[in-house]
Amino acid sequence: MGTELSKIASVGLIPKESPAQVKKGGKTLxxxxxxxxxxxxxxxVLTPEAVGLLxxxxxxxxxxxxxxxxxxxxxxxxxxAGAKISYSRKEVFGVDVVLKVNAPNFEEIAxxxxxxxxxxxxxxxxxxxxFIQALNDKKITAVxxxxxxxxxxxxxxxxxMSEIAGSTVMLxxxxxxxxxxxxxxxxxxxxxxxxxxxxxxxxxxxVAEYAARTALxxxxxxKVFDNHIYKLRRIKQLLGQQISTSTIDNFSLSQALAExxxxxxxxxxxxxxxxxxxxEEMVANMIRGSILIDVSIDQGGCFExxxxxxxxxxxxxxxxxxxxxxxxxxxxxxxxxxYSLSNIFTPIVLQMNDLGGAEEMIFTYKWFLRGxxxxxxxxxxxFLAKKFGLSHKELQLLLAARY
Numbered sequence: 001m002g003t004e005l006s007k008i009a010s011v012g013l014i015p016k017e018s019p020a021q022v023k024k025g026g027k028t029l030x031x032x033x034x035x036x037x038x039x040x041x042x043x044x045v046l047t048p049e050a051v052g053l054l055x056x057x058x059x060x061x062x063x064x065x066x067x068x069x070x071x072x073x074x075x076x077x078x079x080x081a082g083a084k085i086s087y088s089r090k091e092v093f094g095v096d097v098v099l100k101v102n103a104p105n106f107e108e109i110a111x112x113x114x115x116x117x118x119x120x121x122x123x124x125x126x127x128x129x130x131f132i133q134a135l136n137d138k139k140i141t142a143v144x145x146x147x148x149x150x151x152x153x154x155x156x157x158x159x160x161m162s163e164i165a166g167s168t169v170m171l172x173x174x175x176x177x178x179x180x181x182x183x184x185x186x187x188x189x190x191x192x193x194x195x196x197x198x199x200x201x202x203x204x205x206x207v208a209e210y211a212a213r214t215a216l217x218x219x220x221x222x223k224v225f226d227n228h229i230y231k232l233r234r235i236k237q238l239l240g241q242q243i244s245t246s247t248i249d250n251f252s253l254s255q256a257l258a259e260x261x262x263x264x265x266x267x268x269x270x271x272x273x274x275x276x277x278x279x280e281e282m283v284a285n286m287i288r289g290s291i292l293i294d295v296s297i298d299q300g301g302c303f304e305x306x307x308x309x310x311x312x313x314x315x316x317x318x319x320x321x322x323x324x325x326x327x328x329x330x331x332x333x334x335x336x337x338x339y340s341l342s343n344i345f346t347p348i349v350l351q352m353n354d355l356g357g358a359e360e361m362i363f364t365y366k367w368f369l370r371g372x373x374x375x376x377x378x379x380x381x382x383f384l385a386k387k388f389g390l391s392h393k394e395l396q397l398l399l400a401a402r403y
Contacts, residue, residue: 030095042070042334048077055082117358148371166210184289189218203266204231298327
């Protein structure tokens with residue numbers, strides 16, 4: 001014990017008195033929290049507070065050193081919460097359940113134990129059949145953020161990140177409308193005697209809802225476009241205001257874009273098919289110096305002129321219209337986003353521990369099952385199978401076979 005404490009002290013991590021672990025029988029569940037290697041990703045799935053709760057319930061959490069650094073969580077905070085701070089990526093990946101934001105690369109998959117559980121974003125646009133094969137070779141049970149449902153049929157991670165993205169896009173728009181960023185020199189909103197900023201939002205889902213709330217709060221004038229009438233009706237009810245709404249047609253949309261100061265693209269792909277609704281000709285007719293933000297760029301984008309950018313180089317101009325096409329907008333507010341992710345996954349890990357592992361979670365909860373896309377060496381998602389030209393097996397049949 002003394003030797004172990006001296007090793008921890010030598011690297012400056014002296015934890016507070018650790019809570020006694022309560023083992024519920026069987027093997028202790030191990031959870032790994034690796035550091036994201038992409039400089040675009042600053043989020044982490046579990047906060048130190050969440051790690052403390054998991055540790056109190058007998059779960060062993062291995063946190064790679066500096067895993068929470070970009071979200072302003074220190075190794076010391078994790079150590080104080082009861083985590084084991086590891087300086088070996090291989091050790092962090094060699095656990096029962098790996099929790100990370102970005103999908104793993106091939107080297108990270110190779111470091112995982114055969115039959116382990118991976119919970120991460122799938123990031124479909126970046127993947128290939130080789131990625132699925134690598135998971136299957138290791139018989140990894142992989143659960144995708146994008147497909148995970150909750151008990152009432154909602155998509156908790158998609159919803160949470162959409163709320164953050166929707167609120168953040170208006171702050172981004174305000175930055176690039178300002179003279180400091182060579183924008184139009186407008187304040188986002190309105191003041192006495194000056195016409196309000198014109199904002200067009202394409203899509204009427206969660207991103208649109210939160211973007212509209214922020215824009216209305218600042219005093220902007222907004223128009224929302226979507227081809228689903230029920231979504232337009234719902235957003236008006238949620239906002240509690242009589243906003244301008246319209247279905248998407250070339251004439252109405254072109255007219256609105258020609259007068260807009262800010263355009264938010266927030267259409268989600270349906271059945272994996274991206275909707276490109278704004279042509280380059282429409283962009284060419286927009287006001288010079290206006291700002292276009294494509295939130296759906298991670299699914300291919302909804303503007304013909306969109307191309308993926310990064311946090312280091314977030315904008316470019318086409319026809320003197322500023323384009324912001326960063327895929328992981330929520331990473332701009334990494335600490336807020338990390339708390340949001342942690343709120344979702346902490347109870348899931350606790351349930352997994354109570355049941356005895358990921359496989360029991362799949363068998364017990366249909367809402368968790370829907371997030372699974374590989375299981376014990378088989379692809380189990382029909383859409384991915386069609387996209388990549390691979391065979392798949394129905395997960396329900398595989399689960400039935402275990403008995």
